[in-house]
Amino acid sequence: MRVAIRTDDTGGGLVSEYSFVGDAPGLAKFEPSKVGTICNILCGDTDSSRLNWHLVLLPRTADRKLVPIKEVTEAVMADWHWSLLPLAAKDLRRCGASVYSGSTTIDVPLRCTVLFLGCYFDLEKIVLPQSLVELAVDQVLTAHSASNLGASANVPLPRLRKLSINFDRSLLIDREKEVVVATALFALVPASLTHLKFSDLGGYALQAGAELVRRLPCLATLHLSVDRHPSIRGFDLVLAALPRSGFGHLHLALTPTKFSTTRSPQYVITDTRAAQLASSLPESVQSLVLFSPVRLPRVSLATNALTIDVQAILGLDPPPFSPTLTHLTLDLKLMERREYEPDSFAPILGRLPSSLVHLELHRSDFSEESIHALVSSFPPKLESLSLFNVEMSTAGLTDLASGWPLTLRKIDLLAMLFGNTLPDIPSNIRGLSLNLTHMELSAADKDAAVAAWITVLPPSVRTLKLYLNAAGKSHEEADTLVTVTRRKMSGWKRMQEWAGDMAMPSKLLAALMAHFEAFEVEHCVYISDRLSSLFSGRF
Incomplete structure (x- = not known):
């Protein structure tokens, strides 16, 4: 088996990983110097910059007794149980592990409040502590039958407030397992859950997810995303379960992040599917993040903050900008640039709401017409302007600066490339x-x-x-x-x-x-x- 444990709090990628590979079936060799000490690792889909990991990896028997370590050459039986134990229990609150196939059971520290579990772990091998407040499970699968999983399901977690779920693709070809695994995970959720994220759940699991959303009166944030599995089937069911107005934060990512759609022609959002999705969207939300590879007939009106692909709203007249909108991020994805003329951006820039205080423009070509449109409609209360990966000459930026309102206090040009002048x-x-x-x-x-x-x-x-x-x-x-x-x-x-x-x-x-x-x-x-x-x- 392989177990990796992250101990830093700086984010970033894999630092080191220790593999336990046996010379013979049933055996696994290891270095005792690495057992009982901190190991650095890769974490997955979670806000890693906020995590502090104080864990040790120790072999334990099936009854959770510690296995003594004596010599460097000693072999460890593969069916022993490996535990993640704190260096100092009073300090351990945020922790995580990537547990690969071949492990038996994994003990999670009893006082853990934030837990990430990833990389093809078996759900039935985890005993989750009742102290959990945030739980992220990435590429969950089950090697056992659905009936066995149902019998070993975890009990509800009364303090859980944030839940993020990503399915392994193998679950999506077995309807019975997909539904049972989803049901087992959803059984952990109390009515007081406030943040929910679904990624790569199949249509049958999302049917159960829609029922879950309906019984969460405190839900304030919902993420729905396509990650590795190219399908949005069931998204409309979950969206339809949201309140029609006043919901907090909705994040909808319809573009797969783990592969290029240009290499995966089977991922196509038809006009019918886009219409179903659009009709299921709430009328209004407080904050909306929407990434879509296709135009949508309508989108929710964001009353406070909006981050959106330009191609998703091209042709909508008027643009879906609330008169109370304060934060706006417009993005023209690089993969879609060639489909639109730069001037198609201008009508949207020319109709910015006057209520804006923060404006971000991402990955876009700026024609003279677009610059003129933006200068003519700069919101009078704008305080912050960010241009990320925007193609604009220094002369164009100078023209743009001529229309900056006196209220502007912050300019972020970190991802803008300059030629020979500033x-x-x-x-x-x-x-x-x-x-x-x-x-x-x-x-x-x-x-x-x-x-x-x-x-x-x-x-x-x-x-x-x-x-x-x-x-x-x-x-x-x-x-x-x-x-x-x-x-x-x-x-x-x-x-x-x-x-x-x-x-x-x-x-x-x-x-x-x-x-x-x-x-x-x-x-x-x-x-x-x-x-x-x-x-x-x-x-």
Whole structure:
């Protein structure tokens, strides 16, 4: 078997993984130095940046007695039970494990409140603690018959508030197992559940999911997504179970994330299916996130916040913008760009609601018409503007800046690529973020240009974030984020203390030191990862 345990709280990918592989059937070899100590691992679909993992991996017998470890060469029987035990029980609240096939039973610490279980684990081998508040199960399967699973189902979890479920594809070809596994998981849910996420559940499981939604009066957040399984069958049933107005947060992702639809022509949302889905949507919700590869006849009206694919609402007149909307994110997916002319974006930009305070534009081509439309309709109360992976010249950005409202305080251009000049910054801006890794200048000219630009920044800019190429890294790796402020910050270093945090050109460093007081440096930051995390849809 293989068991991996994550212990860091910084997010990211797999650090190390220990495999237990037997030389003969029924045996598994291991290094005792790795048993009883912390192992670093991959976590899966959960908000890993919030997790603290303090676990040890110890072999135990079937009656949960600890197996003594004596020699490095000692073999462990494969049918022994492996337990995840805390280093300090009082500190253990958030934990997780990826348990692969071949294990017997897995003990979860009794005081655990947040638990992630993933990578093809068998549901009937887990005994869940009653203390759980958040539970995420990824690629759940059962190797046993449905009748056996029903007999070993867990008891309800009275404190559970957040539940995320992702099925292994093998369950989707066995209707009986699909329904029984869904029923067993849904039996864990108390009426007080507030957050629910379904990913890759089959149509039969989603029928039961619709019934679950109907009996959750406290439900405030619902995620429905296509991950590895290319089908939205049953989505309409779950959506129809929601209140018709006033629901909290709805996240609907109809585009598979684990494979390209261009390589999977079998994934097609027909007009009939799109119409069914659209008709099942609530009339209004407080917050809506909608990613769709096709146009929809209608979408829910989001009263507070909206994140949506442009292609999902092209042709809707008027655009589905509530007069009370405060946060808007518009995205034109790269895979769909070629199907639309850049100017098709302009009618939507020209009808932004005046209530907006935060606007984000993602992955879009900006024609002159689009820039003019945005300038002419800039919301008068706008405070924050973010342009992510937007194709716009510096001249175009300068034209755009001519229409910025005086209320604008923060501009995020971290994922916008600049050529050989940097934009002029209005005097009312307080927070500014830029990506300097792709400027089309020689190193010396670039350093001089950036230093000169910093020198003329208005004094209103209190915080400046810059993505820079780290020394020795390739042109495409923006793996250093420098944040500087004009005032002292608790825990931050003074600019005069700069030494060895990263290699920075002397002209640039001198300009920063002359205008800013404190700094912070974050390494190993990749723009592509940052962008993809924006659309993870996980809670």
